[in-house]
Amino acid sequence: MGVDGHAGxxxxxxxAAEAAAGRALLAVGDLHAGYGGQEVLRGVTxxxxxxxxxxxxxxxxxxxxxxxxTIFGFLRATQGAITFDGVSLVGRRPPEILRCGITYxxxxxxxxxxxxxxxxxxxxxxxxxxxRVRDDIERLLDAFPALRARRRLRAxxxxxxxxxxxxxxxxxxxxxxxxxxxxxxxxxxxAAVEFIYEKVGEFRRRGLAVLLVxxxxxxxxxxxxxxxxxxxxRVRFEGGGEEILQHPEVRRAYLGGxx
Amino acid sequence: MNLLLIAVxxxxxxxxVYALVSLGLGLIWGVVDxxxxxxxxxxxxxxxxxxxxxxxxxLDLLAALPIVVALGFLAGLCTYIVLIRRIMGxxxxxxxxxxxxxxxxxxxxxxxxxxxxxxxxxxxxxxGSVLILGxxxxxxxxxxxxxxxxxxGLLHALLQWTKTGKALxxxxxxxxxxxxxxxxxxxxxxxxxGLSIAxxxxxxxxxxxxxxxxxxxGDAFLLLMFASVxxxxxxxxxxxxxxxxxxxxxxxxxxxxxxxxxxxxxVFAALLLVLFLRPGGLLGQExxx
Numbered sequence: 001m002g003v004d005g006h007a008g009x010x011x012x013x014x015x016a017a018e019a020a021a022g023r024a025l026l027a028v029g030d031l032h033a034g035y036g037g038q039e040v041l042r043g044v045t046x047x048x049x050x051x052x053x054x055x056x057x058x059x060x061x062x063x064x065x066x067x068x069x070t071i072f073g074f075l076r077a078t079q080g081a082i083t084f085d086g087v088s089l090v091g092r093r094p095p096e097i098l099r100c101g102i103t104y105x106x107x108x109x110x111x112x113x114x115x116x117x118x119x120x121x122x123x124x125x126x127x128x129x130x131x132r133v134r135d136d137i138e139r140l141l142d143a144f145p146a147l148r149a150r151r152r153l154r155a156x157x158x159x160x161x162x163x164x165x166x167x168x169x170x171x172x173x174x175x176x177x178x179x180x181x182x183x184x185x186x187x188x189x190x191a192a193v194e195f196i197y198e199k200v201g202e203f204r205r206r207g208l209a210v211l212l213v214x215x216x217x218x219x220x221x222x223x224x225x226x227x228x229x230x231x232x233x234r235v236r237f238e239g240g241g242e243e244i245l246q247h248p249e250v251r252r253a254y255l256g257g258x259x
Numbered sequence: 260m261n262l263l264l265i266a267v268x269x270x271x272x273x274x275x276v277y278a279l280v281s282l283g284l285g286l287i288w289g290v291v292d293x294x295x296x297x298x299x300x301x302x303x304x305x306x307x308x309x310x311x312x313x314x315x316x317x318l319d320l321l322a323a324l325p326i327v328v329a330l331g332f333l334a335g336l337c338t339y340i341v342l343i344r345r346i347m348g349x350x351x352x353x354x355x356x357x358x359x360x361x362x363x364x365x366x367x368x369x370x371x372x373x374x375x376x377x378x379x380x381x382x383x384x385x386x387g388s389v390l391i392l393g394x395x396x397x398x399x400x401x402x403x404x405x406x407x408x409x410x411x412g413l414l415h416a417l418l419q420w421t422k423t424g425k426a427l428x429x430x431x432x433x434x435x436x437x438x439x440x441x442x443x444x445x446x447x448x449x450x451x452x453g454l455s456i457a458x459x460x461x462x463x464x465x466x467x468x469x470x471x472x473x474x475x476x477g478d479a480f481l482l483l484m485f486a487s488v489x490x491x492x493x494x495x496x497x498x499x500x501x502x503x504x505x506x507x508x509x510x511x512x513x514x515x516x517x518x519x520x521x522x523x524x525x526v527f528a529a530l531l532l533v534l535f536l537r538p539g540g541l542l543g544q545e546x547x548x
Binding site: 094 | 439443
């Protein structure tokens with residue numbers, strides 16, 4: 001399917017997305033994407049406003065990770081619009097999108113196993129051209145004492161929780177306006193989950209917007225202002241975090257009944 | 260004089276030469292995750308380029324060196340852009356057939372261009388021999404070993420102490436994560452190919468001072484290159500360095516003290532033994548994840 005053939009549609013969906021979003025920082029309109037011929041996203045429309053924590057929940061295979069990958073340019077949208085601060089991101093590659101002010105923390109391990117914690121942090125600032133990187137890293141290590149103690153060690157020697165902390169710390173070096181987090185608490189213990197959400201709250205206090213995808217829906221919803229429920233590549237429900245948490249159908253389908 | 264000492268010193272010197280010509284194979288394997296079966300053919304072309312620069316254009320070997328290395332770097336870039344980029348992420352079989360095809364293309368175009376004759380040069384500064392630990396070694400081989408050490412030093416410095424070098428390492432360890440950090444992974448692949456063939460070219464230039472070139476010269480080296488890289492392990496330039504040296508030592512000691520006929524049998528027995536004990540190679544690292 002030719003991407004250009006949809007230019008007209010795209011303009012329409014971009015306008016629709018903007019209208020829906022108000023002053024959205026990120027607006028996704030009628031987004032279609034997938035792997036090979038297999039369409040995973042079948043017309044997703046959502047938005048993230050400045051300084052807002054938004055989560056996307058849904059069953060396995062609903063397209064949650066695919067959504068983040070498409071926004072960050074790892075996958076090409078076959079149809080639809082993605083605009084960030086009024087600029088279209090469709091067709092751009094990850095390094096360009098990073099420079100626009102979006103960072104992405106992929107699912108699973110994205111630290112570089114055979115490089116030191118220090119090098120992992122320095123590479124997180126790879127796109128920065130200024131000279132304050134070193135100072136910023138020192139400040140960051142003050143804020144994350146667990147990392148300071150291990151700064152010379154290879155990232156592969158860190159525990160799962162410490163690697164996540166390193167990944168979260170890397171985000172702060174770029175001072176983005178939007179952070180995409182893919183399953184930030186997967187495989188972590190209770191204390192580590194709390195720590196991650198504490199940091200997500202800190203992102204928000206710094207004015208960063210967060211779009212996060214979670215299997216661990218209940219915790220994610222409690223920490224989000226708004227949420228979308230994705231099902232088979234479409235938005236099934238949307239609302240405030242608490243509102244979704246209390247929604248009877250969502251509770252039955254995704255939150256394991258009562259509680 | 261002690262026969263073992265002679266074998267060890269000569270083995271070390273040849274081992275460094277093996278390490279030099281293997282380095283680029285390990286670099287592409289590690290960073291780009293492609294096995295370049297044509298690596299020895301690039302070395303062969305560099306030997307021809309050196310031959311024509313020295314015997315045809317009457318350049319000094321050291322004047323020809325930067326030209327041949329630069330051409331090697333460009334050849335590496337072009338190979339990535341024209342050919343390898345199209346097979347990235349493809350099935351392993353496609354990649355194997357592609358670089359195998361490249362091997363035949365480079366070899367038989369050399370046959371077509373230069374014929375089957377053996378050609379060599381004499382480089383006056385490399386005539387005679389030098390004493391290393393009291394053992395006489397041909398100056399030409401000693402120069403090649405020195406060139407190997409300098410090349411390894413430069414590449415090691417690039418990888419460990421520069422931002423680009425760290426980005427190359429990041430690309431080797433996790434290309435998707437590197438891309439998410441804003442590293443232009445495609446450029447890193449191009450750079451790895453350029454550096455790889457450039458180091459093969461350094462090897463070709465110095466090899467020609469004591470080894471004649473013909474279109475099939477790669478046969479003698481390809482297996483040793485593979486053995487060096489696999490034996491040493493991936494993940495750093497020190498792997499091929501150690502691998503090459505171990506292979507040079509085993510070859511020389513077995514060849515001198517047992518029988519020259521069986522020296523390659525000992526080399527590959529050593530390779531199998533190392534892989535049996537340490538499947539990742541002597542300095543093997545966890546590659547992805």
